[in-house]
Structure formats: C-alpha cells, structure tokens
Amino acid sequence: MNSKTTSRKIKKVLIANRGEIAVRIMETCQLMGIKTVGLYHLEEKELPHSLLGDESVCLGEGSLHDTYLNGDKIVEVALEKGADAIHPGYGFLSENAAFSKKVREAGILFIGPQAETMTLMGDKTESKKAMEKLGVPIIPGYHGDNQEDSFLKEEAQKIGYPLLIKASAGGGGKGMRVVYEDDLFIESLESARREAHNAFGNDKVLIEKYIENPRHIEVQVLSSCHGEHFHLFERECSIQRRHQKIIEESPSPALENDLRLEMCKVAVQITEGIQYEGAGTIEYILDEDGSFYFLEMNTRLQVEHPITEMVTGVDLVKSQIEVAEGRKLSFKQSDLEQKGHAIEARIYAENPDQDFLPSVGDIVTVGSPKGSGVRFDCGYQDGNTVSIKYDPMLAKLICWAEDRDTAISKTKISLKQVLFAGLKTNRQYLQRILDLEDFEKGITFTHFIPKHAEDLEDKGPTNNELALAIAAHFLCPEKGQRTSSQEKVDQVNGSSWDLLSNFRNS
Template sequence: MEKILIANRGEIALRIMRTAQKMGIKTVAVYSDADREAPHVRFADEAVHIGNSPSTESYLNMDKIVEAALKTKAQGIHPGYGFLSENAVFAQLVADNGITFVGPKPHAIRVMGDKLAAKEAVKGYNIPMVPGIEESITEISVAQKISKQIGFPILIKASAGGGGKGMRVVQQLSELPDQMERAISEAEAAFGNGAVFIEKYIESPRHIEIQVLADTHGNIFHLFERECSIQRRHQKVVEEAPSAVLTPKIRDAMGKAAIKVAKACDYVGAGTVEFLLDSDKNFYFLEMNTRLQVEHPVTELITGIDLVEQQIKIARNEKLAFSQQDLSIKGHALEVRVYAEDPLDNFLPSMGNLETYKRPKGKGIRLDDGFEEGMTIPMYYDPMLAKLITYGQDRDEAIQLMIQAISEYKIKGISTTLPFGKFVCEHKAFTSGEFDTHFVKKYYTPELLHQQYAQEREIAAMVGLKLFLEHKDILKVPDRENSNWPLKRTK
C-alpha cells in the first residue's frame, strides 16, 4: 500500500496523514468547498475536490470518494471517524472497487452497528450485559409490560443509534408513552430507523472502554482501558487512560471480555468495546465502535503504540508485531476535546473567525488540530476544533499539565470549551476520581464558570497591583501626587 486516501477532514485527516508520511506512504486528501484552504488539503501529497460544503454533498458522498481514490490510484481508503467510518455499505463499495478499506470488514460493521444484533452476537460468550430485552419494539403497550418486569428507572435506546440520539431515561410508568414517542421520532430522524429497545438504567455509572487490535492472522489483543465518564448530552468531552478506579483484576476481566466481543464478529483492525461500570464495580457490555476513536491518543501515550500505524499494517495483512504480554501501562494521559461551543450558553455552537490561535507547547503536551489563525469555522460540520492531550508520570501530573496547557492555548474570535475543560480538571470530584457520567449534571452550571472567571480576574488584578507597587520605581512610572506632568492641559 503505497498511497492511501483519507476520507475525512480536519484534525483526524492530518493525524492519519502524519503517520502515513512516517511510514513512507503517500496521501490523498478530499475536500469540500468550505475546506478548500484547510491544512489537511495542503499537507497531503494530492488533493481532490469532492463537492459542495454540506457533508451530504461531499464527505458523505460514497461514489465521489471512491471515484477520487480510483482517479489518484490510491490502494487504500482510511475513513477516520465520523462520516462514513462505520458505514458497512461504504466499506463494501470500497472493497468491490478493488481498494483496501483501512478498517474492519463490512460484516463486523453491520453487526456491531446495530445494538440488538451486537447483543445477539456476543450472547454465547458469557459477557455481562445490562438486563433488558433483546428485540426492537414500537408498541407502547409492550414497552409498559417490559418496563414493569425490568423495574424503573429504564433506558429507551435506538437500536441503530449513537451519540445519545434516540435515548431517553424513564423514571416512572406515567412518563413512558411520551418518552417512547420522542425516542422513536428522534431515532427515525437521525438514523432513518425508529426501532428502539429497553434496558435497565444503571444509575451513577462510569463509562469505561477497552481498545482492541485484531489482525488477519487470528491475533486479538487489548490495549487496556480509557475512562470516558465526563460527558454532556451523552457525548464524551474529557477522557483519560488508565482509569482511576479499575483494579488489575477488573482490568484483566474487561480486557478478556473485549477480546471475546471482537471474536464474536470476526473483527479485524482497531476497535473499541464500551462498558458501563456500576457503583459496585460490576461491568456490562454496552456496544462496540468499529473505528478509530476520538480519544485514541491517550491509549497511544500510555502504551507507546501508534494505533493508526497498526491499522495500516493490519490492512496490509501484516501480523501484529507484539503479544499481550509485551503490552503494559506507563504513565497517565488525559484528553480534553476542544469544541467551538459556548459553555456559558448551554454549549451552543460558536461560529466565527479564529482571530487569535496560539497553540500550547512543551514536554508532555500533544495537540491534534486542523485549524490555523485566521481561518473561519465552517457551520457544516462537527464543531470540534482540536484534541488537547497531556501525558505525565501519574494522574496528578497529567491533570496539572492540562491546566497549564489550557491556560497557554489562546483562542479569540469564537467561544470554546477550554474553560469548561479547566473547570473539570480543577474540580474536586474529578481530581479525587470520585465521579460518574452525571458529572456535568451534578457539578456544572454556567454560573459557576462565571464565578471562576470573576475570581481569576480579581487575583490577576491583585497580582498586577502588587507588581506595579513593587516595581514602579524601577519602571519609572510617574507618581500622580509628585509628578510635574500636567493632569490637565493648560492654556
């Protein structure tokens, strides 16, 4: 594989290209009208325009992407994450055109892309699952009967869902009809499939996921866990590796369970098996993501394994060059997702121009981004600007380094979630490790962030006054009481 096309944009496109370049592989970028001047387009060896700005007319257009790969004679297509990365039809189309899809086979994507099909696939592997039903329903009367059997609270979930869409928590029977209708409607709008199912709602859970790698020679290994419990609207915003609460025994059990899930669908490539961990540290299989995860850098930092490099090698039918025994955890890594959103206004998107864009630098700081100063944030795509990652010898060091990196990351012209990331890193619940997926609901309000701003401004003013008083003679700043400089203009 001497040339690959990256069917994506922004920071993930650049991140894949850098590894490909390191491996001596040429890269092809695809771009929409909005991304004509984007860094990933300039970085690639070749670039092909694939359509108008809306993603439906560009990055989601399968035929144009495959056509671009054939035109440039790219032997492989890497989908990144988002867009077509978990689309079995696209993976099959790529294969049908004699191009290597850098990811799992269409069968695995299809099975794990449907939560009910995934549950059915792993049923015989003795993997703990959340109590619930294993078939889709649309009738409210059926939902009422099942809910009474399971016991409230329950969770309604879209079978083909993801990202929190088509998901509703129901605390009591009277809420069920309305929440069921909303879940079905949202699932139909988001996925074109209104099928939902019901399972027991695990209160105060932690979201733990296991990274797996599987080659075409039957080797499947896990690269330990990532903690992804800091979420808003069921979307991860802060991730770390390893988790602060897993014991070696639980880590080993979850790793083995993740490998079984991969075996259940004949998985090949890099994938992530997600689990819920309850307050008693019992874990339950949630789903499998058949792609590279946004938070993959934290795993790379604690293991020393380049996951994109492994994806490409596996796609070339190479054997994994290490064993499970060769893998170990070293240090601690933390990732904060940086979105063009206003944390003071319910995280609403913040579009505009990057008037100032200064990156933090230094040992232990990694920034995966796809923007530059002066660029406009397009309204057509996910508002994530970058992933800010820090690495330290232990968790405390990684957290403190993150706080420092956030303070050095200067972005003006738009609002970002950097202040929220700092809020999380400084909060006692996070630093103590005593948190769950309800962190935002329990601890965060815009008012608290306002208070933090006010305190920081007050401290900065006091420090500034102290420095002024200490150094005014050295700086030769005129004293208003003694200076002969006129305060008023004289005639």
C-alpha cells in the same frame, strides 16, 4: 491461520474524513512514506485537512449526504487518484458496512474490519444477542423489532425508570434520551427517533435499564488477520456532557488490577469470538459494585485513541494500516504495558454556561500548547470559520505524565495555552472540571457533570483579571493581528485612538 496470507503494501491512502482526525491520519501516513489524498467541502478549502494531504479533492458544496456521506463519489475519487486504501476515520462512513463493501469491490483496501462484523456490531440489538451467546454480560432491556409506541412504553414500564432510549444504529450521544418518568416517555421517544433518523437514516430504537452510578470504561482492541487478538488496556470516559465524552483518561482511577485484567480478557474474548480484524473499542458500563456490562463495540478508531497511544507507545493508525496490508502486528501482547497516565480534554466550540449551545464564528488565531508529553490534535488554523454544519469539536488536548496528579496539572497548565481567539469554547469549563476535588480523587461517574452543575458554574472573573485585561486593552490599541486595511482605518478613526488622543487633549 486465516486465509488472507498474502500482504499488499499500501502506497496511497484516501482519507474519507475531515478535521483533526484527517490531519492525524495524514501525519502517520507521512511517517510511513505513504501518500495521502484528502477530501473537503468547498467551504472548507482553508482548513488544515484540505491543505496538508499530498493531494486533496473538493467534494463540492452540497449537503453531508452529497459530500462526506457520498460513498459512491468517494470510491470514484479514490479510483481516479490511484489510492490503494481508504481510511474512514471516525463518524461519517467509518461504521457503514455497505460502504466498506463498495470500497473492497472496487479493489481498494478498506482500513477497518470486515463488513459482516461491522454490520453485527453496528446494530446494537444484534450485537447484544451475539454477546449473550459468547457469555458476555449485558444490561436488561428491550432490543427487539417491535417499535410501536404503546408496546415500547409497556416494555419501559417492565424495565422500570429511569431508563435509556437509544438509536439502534447510533453513537456519539445522537438519538439518545434518558427518561425519568413515564409521562415523558413518548416525548423523548419521538425526539430520539427524529435525531436518529437525521443522523443515521434509521429511527429504530432500543430501551434499557439506566444504571444510577455508572462509569464508562472501554478497552482498546487490535486484531490482525493472522489470529492475533490483543488489547491495549482501558480508557475511562465517564466525564460526559449530553452523553458526549469531554475528558478521558488512561488508566482508569477506578480499576484495581484484577478488574482491569478481567475487563480486558472479556474484550479479547469478544474479538476472538467474532473473528475481528483491525482496531476497535469494547465499551462497558461499570457499576459501583464492580460488575460490568457490555455496552457496544465501535469498529473504528475512537476520538480518544491518543491517550492509549500515549500510555502504550503504539501508533494505532500505523497498526490499522499494517493490519489492512495483511501483515502481522509488530508487537506481542506481552510487549504491551500501560506506562504513566494520559488525559484527553476535548475542546468544543460551545458555551457551557448556556446549556452547551454550539458557538459559531471566525477563529482569529489558534494557540497551541507546547511541552514534553503534550499533544494537540487540531482541525483548524488561524482565519478559519466554524460553521453549524459539523460537529463542534475543534481540537483535542492530550497530556501524558508519570502519574495521574502530574498529568492533571499538566493538562491544567496546557489548557491555559489553548486558544481559539474570537470563539467561545468550553476551555475554561474543562479547567473547572479538572479543579474539582472529586475529579482529583477519581470519583468520576457518568453523571459527574449534572451532579457538579453548581460547582461548575462560572464564578466570573476576579477584579484583578479584569484590571489586567483593561490595562492591556488601553496600552495596546494596535494589537490587532489580521486586521484588514478597512479595519485599520476604522481603528484609527475609532475608539482606541480616539480615546488616546482625547485623553491627551483633555
């Protein structure tokens, strides 16, 4: 048993994050009778995460570095507000070991693993070395300190093309490039470094063999400080655009039970090996022949954690809080089973028909899908503005059903009810993915989107769909909700009423 045997009850949590994940953490805290303190940027004062905490503190109107990435200020706020724990969510400071140290030195619990394991797993190079020692399979590549262009290019030639350039400190597809030809290596290297530098303040990269038909499979792990190391089965996250996941599911349609158990077993071997504490994710690449390689470990809550919650019935945020309090987990490995099937679809403010360019603007109305087994984790409400400052993810739709086919149809139906009036989103694009035969059959490799690029193109509306919109347009000229008084004047003087009166006069 670990040295930490005294437990400490958390009464107030500061959430060092924004958007849907801040709101999601607040919900669990409320259920546990824990008070919450939210943080927000001045421009975000109308967003749900600024409003739903018991208290909320404005971080001013500065850049990300002055606000959500300003560890000193966040610790200061936590002390001032009497928070006894900080939940970092995902992104921002969630995998920043220095921040977690700062938090703990201030006498506040950090809801996450120990700083040493964060440092280890956060460095893609060091983590792979550690995994090699534990006997965990890894992909061939160069993970060393020599960052000279010519040296890396030589290493690249040794590994062979196609290959992947990745930020050592990275995640979420930022600072990542696939290179197919030697001629494009230097251009891609420079671009990856710049993105890495901007996103993580560190431009160190690694290069490795690029597997042609990979699946992205990850295992949710959970460890307490009492030597309990559990897994909560896998998630398949192969459907990605620009290296960012957009559809995830659990269980993976690709795994036979033996392989599933093997991958989960290796995941637990890793958490035992590094004496992990808290929730984490072991990411693997699965090759077509069934061999799998350790990719990285995320030492935090994942965006796609809800699908695991849906199939296991475990509230991962609640478990994280219990572990941080120094308690044992409230269940045993043998209590856990994967029941039914869950799918998550991420709603982004972007235009998939224009190379996934982010779209910005005002959301007139948010429409949430409802129904049993349907969950909608959303960071915006009616009247909010989406700016270029943050990640373009607006919400996550999660649907659970008894089996995969039903989960797919439930997701399709629910997607139709997802609405961000006024913004271009990827909603229809997600529908097109779910409609593809390959998706239905579970033939989902990480290059699913480029492979099906043609099938996924917008075929345009049917005449009947256009006719319905035209009918609605002319029959309900006043349908404007949230029209300002000036707009109402415009509307009366303008097209719609003009049109009606002209028509009647003609």
